[in-house]
Amino acid sequence: MTILEVLISGGLFVLALALCGELAVMGIRSRNQSMNKNGEFRANLTLLHQLQVDLKETRQIYLPDLNDLAPHQPGKDSAALVLRLPGPDGSPRVVGWNIQDLELRRVIYKPDFNPAVPASHVPQPQERTLNTRGIGNFTLQLEPPGQNYGSKLLHIQMDCLDPALQKIEVTQRLEL
DSSP, X not given: OOHHHHHHHHHHHHHHHHHHHHHHHHHHHHHHHHHHHHHHHHHHHHHHHHHXXXXXXXXXXXXXXXXXXXXXXXXXXXXXXXXXXXXXTSSEEEEEEEESSSEEEEEEEOTTOOTXXXXXXXXOTTSOOEEEEOEEEEEEEEOOGGGGTTOEEEEEEEEXXXXXXXXXXXXXXXXX
8 A cells, every 4th residue: 555545545534534523513513402492492381381380279360351351461462460379378379470571470479469559569579480581472361151161261372482483372271
């Protein structure tokens, strides 16, 4: 084998090795992007699950008035979705859901909350606020009771901007 053949075969080997390395790097980037998108979508689903849990425990919906059967977007075209539910110790707990700057937020308010007095809409300082970014649309609509044998069904729709334009739709039965 001559020196020229060794150089050509070595050059081809290095070229093949560089190509394999580039493919490996692209695979790792693709995997990381997929993991990030799945994590964002999972965060959105987790927050939606918490909303469903809150709606199952709801004793009263303070805001907005869903009885007009129109779609409402809490934080955009109507007041935040504010619910009264029992707290861990049995006392009433007030929880609010709204969208602010493409972020869905869950806030727990102080016990003196009064829907008619905006000054009483103060978050509880020691409670943790849950939120997720990348929500373009958060719509609530009470379905007509005549179509559901008198049951109150709340249709919830979320449009997730991150990951790219995924829709989450859920219908939740309310026990009010």
